[in-house]
Amino acid sequence: MAEVHGFQTEVAKLLRLLAQSLYSNPEVFLRELVSNASDAVDKLRFASITDPELTKNDPVLRIRVKADKAAKTLTISDNGIGMSLAEMNENLGTIAKSGTEAFMAKLSGDEKKDAQLIGQFGVGFYSAFIVADKVTVLSRRAGDDAASMWESEGAGTFESGPAEKATRGTDVILHLKDDALNFLDRWTLEDTITKYSDHIATPVELWVESTPAKKDDDKTDDVEDAVVGEWKQVNDAKALWTMSPREVKDDEYKAFYRHLTHAWNDPLAWAHNRVEGELEYTTLLYLPSEAPFDLYSREKQNGLKLFVERVFIMEDAAQFLPNYLRFVKGLIDTNALPLNVSRELLQASPVTTKLKKAVTKRALDMIAKLANDEEKKDAWRTFTAQFGRVLKEGVVEDPTNQTAILKLLRFSSTAADGAEPTVSLADYVKRSPEKQKAIYYLIAGTHEAAVTSPYLEVFKKKGVEVLLLSDRIDEWMISGLTEFEGRKFISATASDLELGELADAEEKAAEEAAKTASTGLVERIRTALSGKIEGVRVSNRLVESAACVVGENDQMMTPQLRRMLEAAGQQVPEEKFTLEVNPNHPLLARAEAETDPAKFNAWAELILDQAMLADQGTVKDPAAFVRRMNELLLGK
Numbered sequence: 001m002a003e004v005h006g007f008q009t010e011v012a013k014l015l016r017l018l019a020q021s022l023y024s025n026p027e028v029f030l031r032e033l034v035s036n037a038s039d040a041v042d043k044l045r046f047a048s049i050t051d052p053e054l055t056k057n058d059p060v061l062r063i064r065v066k067a068d069k070a071a072k073t074l075t076i077s078d079n080g081i082g083m084s085l086a087e088m089n090e091n092l093g094t095i096a097k098s099g100t101e102a103f104m105a106k107l108s109g110d111e112k113k114d115a116q117l118i119g120q121f122g123v124g125f126y127s128a129f130i131v132a133d134k135v136t137v138l139s140r141r142a143g144d145d146a147a148s149m150w151e152s153e154g155a156g157t158f159e160s161g162p163a164e165k166a167t168r169g170t171d172v173i174l175h176l177k178d179d180a181l182n183f184l185d186r187w188t189l190e191d192t193i194t195k196y197s198d199h200i201a202t203p204v205e206l207w208v209e210s211t212p213a214k215k216d217d218d219k220t221d222d223v224e225d226a227v228v229g230e231w232k233q234v235n236d237a238k239a240l241w242t243m244s245p246r247e248v249k250d251d252e253y254k255a256f257y258r259h260l261t262h263a264w265n266d267p268l269a270w271a272h273n274r275v276e277g278e279l280e281y282t283t284l285l286y287l288p289s290e291a292p293f294d295l296y297s298r299e300k301q302n303g304l305k306l307f308v309e310r311v312f313i314m315e316d317a318a319q320f321l322p323n324y325l326r327f328v329k330g331l332i333d334t335n336a337l338p339l340n341v342s343r344e345l346l347q348a349s350p351v352t353t354k355l356k357k358a359v360t361k362r363a364l365d366m367i368a369k370l371a372n373d374e375e376k377k378d379a380w381r382t383f384t385a386q387f388g389r390v391l392k393e394g395v396v397e398d399p400t401n402q403t404a405i406l407k408l409l410r411f412s413s414t415a416a417d418g419a420e421p422t423v424s425l426a427d428y429v430k431r432s433p434e435k436q437k438a439i440y441y442l443i444a445g446t447h448e449a450a451v452t453s454p455y456l457e458v459f460k461k462k463g464v465e466v467l468l469l470s471d472r473i474d475e476w477m478i479s480g481l482t483e484f485e486g487r488k489f490i491s492a493t494a495s496d497l498e499l500g501e502l503a504d505a506e507e508k509a510a511e512e513a514a515k516t517a518s519t520g521l522v523e524r525i526r527t528a529l530s531g532k533i534e535g536v537r538v539s540n541r542l543v544e545s546a547a548c549v550v551g552e553n554d555q556m557m558t559p560q561l562r563r564m565l566e567a568a569g570q571q572v573p574e575e576k577f578t579l580e581v582n583p584n585h586p587l588l589a590r591a592e593a594e595t596d597p598a599k600f601n602a603w604a605e606l607i608l609d610q611a612m613l614a615d616q617g618t619v620k621d622p623a624a625f626v627r628r629m630n631e632l633l634l635g636k
């Protein structure tokens, strides 16, 4: 007896959305269902390694597509692993994917945007409801005698229960909507299948009908013409990665990418390598054109599809790529691992370590190739926007490849317009004068704060480029860096800003003179602020601002990082600030002229608060700051 079940809330929501947002290309349902069938066949092939009995009765694994014009149905069948009743209820009634909730939370209600998001999520089986108003699934698990059915009209509930099915595998029967009847047409089907599934490893056969020509002696007109037909294989069924890269066309790589990742768009780049010799392997890696919504989710499944000698072994084998390359998609096929390899075994195997090293290099090479391709500038910009930030994790995570990764990073800079990161370290080095021995950078909470920072004044005056770093990860990344092509990284906020040969002798003399001239003022400020700061000195970096603070460490911690570390339970020592003042600024002249000690103190406090505000975005006692400023403004 069939039972009625309610869909998991997320599924019901997804189905409603599907019904509303008619995709611009409804044909993807066929790709999704053929992909599922191909996965089912792969799983059976893998299971039959240990249990050959499973495929004995029906050894030729294949996928079949049959249109029935009279019944207005389209059936996608496979003789793969099949599903038990419990599996059908679970797999076709819920979405087991990690991050589903996070994904659902992202949906905005705007149909167009949501349809795009759904593309990223991959609706899989449920895409059947794009073209069908009723879907029936008949399935018999390999090794089981009993079969089961599942049926739904995609409106909140499904029915399932025991059923009859003579053979192993799964039939997905689509009762087509009136506006999807074109999918009964043989040529539409053939085109769509070859477009999306030409190079999957399993043959896809299409039922092709033919009406035999009448023979002359056949006089009985009242007997309907017998419809006969045959199964015709419509895809190439040659696993794409086993072909020589020279034989494969760009469009075929793109179609295979869609099959592999369920993406709706094209990849930015790909790399197909076959390596022979001691460690034999083939990799086919892709750079997606869009970051998945859960790129930063810890639950996200990453990794490559693993094949051992063309037999599919597992999805999401994360062991072959470092975490910072988790956006790379693709597959690896090797004969260096046993067919019965498990995730645990993979983890421990020295072969995995070797392969990971090789695959990492291939992936970085693929990215570098895109970076250097003059004709792919747009794709490269997209890459930087989507994945540049993740790549930065590699600077700390993967010291071996640090230089290679650094070359791929792009930054905003005082020499480039706007916040978009476009400047490479190589550009920076090439542009800077030879006598400049450092790469200067400034960390700030936002790009806007960086651009207007007082620490940049001396650099502007001297025409020295400074990298403006305002990604959350920058501060952590830079802590893992010492140099690039022999140039040290120096923070623009460094307490003893080392400008090396960029500072000329004349300027140095002028600075010394200014220092001597301001000794009295500096001393007065020091006394006024005693206990609040480490020290006071004349600045050689300020031009327009009155004052700034510098920390004990060259790179002062931003309040954001401080908060993050504190939240993570780390002890973060208080920063000890030194106040740097610009004696040429009218505010300091005004303070110096003040003879009343109480008023002078107010000036000194105001100058310190201003400096703190510019760097840290906050002052210790905002109310006192406001009161003091008002008093001074009103000349009290």
Ligand SMILES: Nc1ncnc2c1ncn2[C@@H]1O[C@H](COP(=O)(O)OP(=O)(O)OP(=O)(O)O)[C@@H](O)[C@H]1O
Binding pocket: 032, 036, 037, 040, 078, 080, 081, 082, 083, 091, 092, 121, 122, 123, 124, 125, 126, 170, 262
């Ligand atoms: N033809 C089939 N044979 C056996 N199992 C199937 C078949 N089609 C679907 N399934 C099962 O149903 C599950 C859900 O399928 P669905 O297409 O919705 O998601 P998925 O394949 O896991 O993910 P996605 O397609 O988004 O990558 C599959 O993981 C699989 O276990």
